[in-house]
Amino acid sequence: MFSFFNSRKYSSDLSFLGADMHSHLLPGIDDGLQKMEDTIFFVKQLHDLGYSKLICTPHILSGVHPNSPETILPVLASVKERLKNLEIPVSIEAAAEYMIDHEFEQAVSRGDKLLTFGDNYILIEMSYMAASPYLHKVIFELKLAGLQPILAHPERYSYYHSQFQQYQELKDRGCLFQINLLSLSGYYGKQVKNIAKKLLKNKMVEFVGTDMHHQNHLHTVQQFAKDKKLYKLLENAPLLNNTLL
Numbered sequence: 001m002f003s004f005f006n007s008r009k010y011s012s013d014l015s016f017l018g019a020d021m022h023s024h025l026l027p028g029i030d031d032g033l034q035k036m037e038d039t040i041f042f043v044k045q046l047h048d049l050g051y052s053k054l055i056c057t058p059h060i061l062s063g064v065h066p067n068s069p070e071t072i073l074p075v076l077a078s079v080k081e082r083l084k085n086l087e088i089p090v091s092i093e094a095a096a097e098y099m100i101d102h103e104f105e106q107a108v109s110r111g112d113k114l115l116t117f118g119d120n121y122i123l124i125e126m127s128y129m130a131a132s133p134y135l136h137k138v139i140f141e142l143k144l145a146g147l148q149p150i151l152a153h154p155e156r157y158s159y160y161h162s163q164f165q166q167y168q169e170l171k172d173r174g175c176l177f178q179i180n181l182l183s184l185s186g187y188y189g190k191q192v193k194n195i196a197k198k199l200l201k202n203k204m205v206e207f208v209g210t211d212m213h214h215q216n217h218l219h220t221v222q223q224f225a226k227d228k229k230l231y232k233l234l235e236n237a238p239l240l241n242n243t244l245l
């Protein structure tokens with residue numbers, strides 16, 4: 001069968017994804033980029049790779065990255081202004097990457113205003129050390145509030161690697177999954193790569209993201225975008241990235 005993927009040239013063209021929905025590009029508010037000049041440089045580089053929309057998702061983690069709409073949206077506005085002045089044709093938005101901890105669970109229970117993107121999507125993450133005891137409750141409450149949770153990089157939670165049924169349970173509870181391009185490249189090691197591939201093979205992945213924090217990430221994504229393996233891996237995945245455009 002003739003397909004886009006068979007006919008395409010493997011030359012750094014991620015435009016089939018269209019939108020990246022996980023990145024730390026907004027300057028100076030989390031552990032991602034720190035300077036406006038770097039933000040502009042990274043946005044240009046990602047645009048050159050084929051992205052036309054970048055949804056920035058600064059961490060919200062109480063005590064470490066105490067972000068909120070009040071800290072995030074003004075920074076977004078200044079980045080947008082700079083991009084407009086420089087006539088860089090990329091659409092840029094912001095939401096957040098919410099750590100599922102006690103504070104977040106309380107915020108969801110209270111019905112606090114949360115930062116979402118696309119079709120009421122909300123990006124959530126867990127610690128790399130242990131699963132959050134609030135995970136199932138939060139998924140339930142978010143869905144009850146009409147929000148659609150997307151779990152960031154499930155392949156990086158090593159405590160689930162030997163319990164693949166945990167991933168299935170989260171899917172059964174209605175959680176969407178976002179894997180990192182960096183995981184597929186092998187950046188975090190073989191085990192993470194294999195789990196990411198297994199999730200793709202089982203059609204359990206709705207989004208891929210860059211989770212871009214710094215220069216090493218950018219360099220790795222740029223190199224991987226030249227590798228035909230990336231396109232083969234994503235060939236039959238029912239991804240929703242380009243529905244965000």
Ligand SMILES: [Fe+2]
Pocket residue numbers: 022023024097152211
């Ligand atoms: Fe992230």
